[in-house]
Amino acid sequence: MGIIDKLNKDFESRVRLGIMSILMVNDWIDFTEMKSLLNITDGNLASHSSAMEKAEYIEVKKEFIGKKPRTSYRVTNRGRAAFMEHLNNLEKLMKSNN
Template sequence: MSIIEKLNKDFESRVRLGIMSVLAVNNWVDFLEMKEHLGVTDGNLASHITALENKKYIEVKKEFVGRKTKTSYKATKAGKEAFVQHINALEKLLK
């Protein structure tokens, strides 16, 4: 398998790469914090989060804080493994 084939298409988007990077070094991150880290719109972030959730790369937790909902995200074990493989392939490609 070539290095290019080891790159994961699910992480080609800069937003998805950013989401996984944030979740790789943090346990749970809420929607507003993620949005601030990445500088993206609500809709843009939501669509990429949904795509990663559908692939089982992230876990979503919804809870109430007072009367407001709070949505938080965490990378799953499978998500972390896939992300590390992608980053390793990128590093090999750059060498």
């Protein structure tokens, strides 16, 4: 099995890479801020975050602030470990091509 086979397919999308990169350096981040940082649509963020929640890479918290709903995200320990492994394998892949 080559290094490229060790890359995590769950992080192949630029949106998912963006979500994970943002969550690795923030505790909780809300839907509106995440959507703005990534410059994507509501539906795009909702579908990617749902898939990542299902894989247990992120935690999704839904709450009401006053009467307004708020959705926030944070990376799970499993997500942090999987993303770090993915980044390490990317680095190995880049170094193997020198």
